[in-house]
Amino acid sequence: MRAQFVLSEIGVGLRRNLTMTIAVIVSVALSLTLAGAGLLLRVQVNEMKDFWYDRVEVSIFLCGKSDHGPGCEGGEVSNEQREGFRQELSRMALVEKTYYETKQEAFQHFKDQNKESPLSGSVTADQLPESFRVKLKDPTKYQVVASAFAGRPGVQSVQDQRKILEPFFKLLNNAQWAAIGVMGFMLLVAILLIVNTARVSAFSRRRETGIMRLVGASNLYIQLPFIMESAIAGLLGGALASGLLSTGFFFGVKKGLGQQFNAFELIGWGPVLATLPLLVVFGVLMSAIASFFTLLKYLKV
Amino acid sequence: MIRFDNVSKTYPKQPRPALHDVSLEVEKGEFVFLVGSSGSGKSTFLRLVLKEERPSLGNIFVAGKDLGRLSNWKVPALRRQVGTVFQDFRLLPNKTVYQNVAFALEVIGKPRGTIRKVVPEVLDLVGLGGKEDRMPGELSGGEQQRVAIARAFVNRPMILIADEPTGNLDPQNSVGIMKLLDRINRTGTTILMATHDQAIVDQMRKRVIELEQGRLVRDQSRGVYGYQH
Numbered sequence: 001m002r003a004q005f006v007l008s009e010i011g012v013g014l015r016r017n018l019t020m021t022i023a024v025i026v027s028v029a030l031s032l033t034l035a036g037a038g039l040l041l042r043v044q045v046n047e048m049k050d051f052w053y054d055r056v057e058v059s060i061f062l063c064g065k066s067d068h069g070p071g072c073e074g075g076e077v078s079n080e081q082r083e084g085f086r087q088e089l090s091r092m093a094l095v096e097k098t099y100y101e102t103k104q105e106a107f108q109h110f111k112d113q114n115k116e117s118p119l120s121g122s123v124t125a126d127q128l129p130e131s132f133r134v135k136l137k138d139p140t141k142y143q144v145v146a147s148a149f150a151g152r153p154g155v156q157s158v159q160d161q162r163k164i165l166e167p168f169f170k171l172l173n174n175a176q177w178a179a180i181g182v183m184g185f186m187l188l189v190a191i192l193l194i195v196n197t198a199r200v201s202a203f204s205r206r207r208e209t210g211i212m213r214l215v216g217a218s219n220l221y222i223q224l225p226f227i228m229e230s231a232i233a234g235l236l237g238g239a240l241a242s243g244l245l246s247t248g249f250f251f252g253v254k255k256g257l258g259q260q261f262n263a264f265e266l267i268g269w270g271p272v273l274a275t276l277p278l279l280v281v282f283g284v285l286m287s288a289i290a291s292f293f294t295l296l297k298y299l300k301v
Numbered sequence: 302m303i304r305f306d307n308v309s310k311t312y313p314k315q316p317r318p319a320l321h322d323v324s325l326e327v328e329k330g331e332f333v334f335l336v337g338s339s340g341s342g343k344s345t346f347l348r349l350v351l352k353e354e355r356p357s358l359g360n361i362f363v364a365g366k367d368l369g370r371l372s373n374w375k376v377p378a379l380r381r382q383v384g385t386v387f388q389d390f391r392l393l394p395n396k397t398v399y400q401n402v403a404f405a406l407e408v409i410g411k412p413r414g415t416i417r418k419v420v421p422e423v424l425d426l427v428g429l430g431g432k433e434d435r436m437p438g439e440l441s442g443g444e445q446q447r448v449a450i451a452r453a454f455v456n457r458p459m460i461l462i463a464d465e466p467t468g469n470l471d472p473q474n475s476v477g478i479m480k481l482l483d484r485i486n487r488t489g490t491t492i493l494m495a496t497h498d499q500a501i502v503d504q505m506r507k508r509v510i511e512l513e514q515g516r517l518v519r520d521q522s523r524g525v526y527g528y529q530h
Binding site: 005207208210211212213214215216217218219221222 | 351374377378379380381382384385391393404405407408409410452453456
């Protein structure tokens with residue numbers, strides 16, 4: 001294999017097809033940027049899930065004096081009932097930790113959380129329910145606890161904090177799918193452009209390839225310049241995507257959201273830097289494979 | 302060197318076969334004219350030798366290989382044994398004479414040292430010594446065909462196929478090309494030349510194979526062009 005010869009053929013091809021090559025580079029770059037953004041969003045969502053699910057609890061609210069409802073017909077929860085729940089919870093394998101919150105503590109939390117609110121003055125400790133705060137080993141098994149306690153005498157309600165977060169994660173999940181969808185279309189455009197460019201390239205050099213076939217050049221020799229051409233365009237597209245993604249991350253997340261947003265941890269440079277090589281490799285492979293299959297049809301022996 | 306056993310070729314959507322039951326053998330070192338009117342099957346015959354087409358029926362052997370059993374990836378190796386020259390030269394207009402000939406070796410991966418040695422040799426052989434740096438557009442038709450022959454011959458193939466190599470040339474240049482092909486034939490290379498050029502065939506007195514409507518109608522050693530229009 002004569003490297004110099006192949007390289008000079010590639011150079012000629014890229015220059016001859018400059019506008020098409022640029023189109024390929026840009027569309028590969030845009031689709032890969034979206035792909036990268038989608039991947040990073042996924043990492044972010046997973047991290048947030050870990051973070052929040054570690055903190056969420058199942059709350060079992062017990063009946064107070066003034067509570068009505070299916071479990072509270074017997075009035076305020078009795079001491080035996082409370083002790084029974086406590087022991088039952090400690091026997092459940094699913095439960096990691098149980099914490100009992102008295103009315104007084106609930107009142108304190110309420111006051112802390114609503115300092116500014118005029119409501120805080122009118123609420124007394126007696127109006128707030130006492131509760132068991134249960135932390136589960138597997139937060140998704142909420143249903144087991146709920147069915148064990150809900151509706152029993154002395155239990156006013158069972159509440160899963162996870163339920164409150166769910167819509168939020170669903171939104172993020174949908175955003176992720178939307179990114180993947182747009183990426184899919186962009187990728188399709190990119191691949192069609194690659195295919196077309198390879199075709200134009202093969203056509204504009206049909207004289208050369210015809211002679212190559214006649215004098216007995218191997219298929220690899222005939223195809224390699226075209227495939228390398230596409231691969232180089234893919235490489236440049238991947239590199240451009242890496243640049244776009246890094247810039248976007250720096251200005252959008254590091255300088256933008258991260259400055260005002262403290263509710264949870266945003267991903268750092270680690271996952272971003274891990275994504276970039278993937279984009280480049282994918283750009284090269286996608287282009288090379290697409291042009292390989294195009295050329296199979298156009299450079300038959 | 303080339304053997305056809307009961308070869309027929311029918312193209313799709315064509316009622317009449319392009320070649321019909323053709324059997325013949327060309328020995329090593331022979332010089333053979335392939336004559337016949339347009340559409341007689343000459344081009345199909347040549348394409349079959351190069352395995353650009355497959356026969357519908359029959360077997361073809363070229364340079365000791367059964368083409369029917371030759372897998373696709375071995376076709377390039379076959380074509381390195383068979384040089385090809387066309388009526389329209391098929392030179393690369395943006396490459397010099399030297400580069401055009403060197404191209405044939407570069408694309409089959411020959412080392413640069415070999416190329417630098419054999420390209421000037423073959424250019425001398427075809428009578429183009431000193432014109433290495435000319436572009437094809439600056440050359441006469443006869444000279445361009447010499448470049449094409451140099452390119453076909455530079456890898457020293459066992460067989461040289463020429464498809465109407467003098468079709469675009471005046472009689473004087475044609476004679477020059479025929480002398481060159483004759484010289485190449487004397488080095489032991491088998492030459493198969495399709496032609497319409499009556500004067501040349503009559504003058505050379507080589508073996509003549511005539512095709513008519515896809516059938517082999519004449520195979521004559523030291524023959525003449527034969528049929529009249």
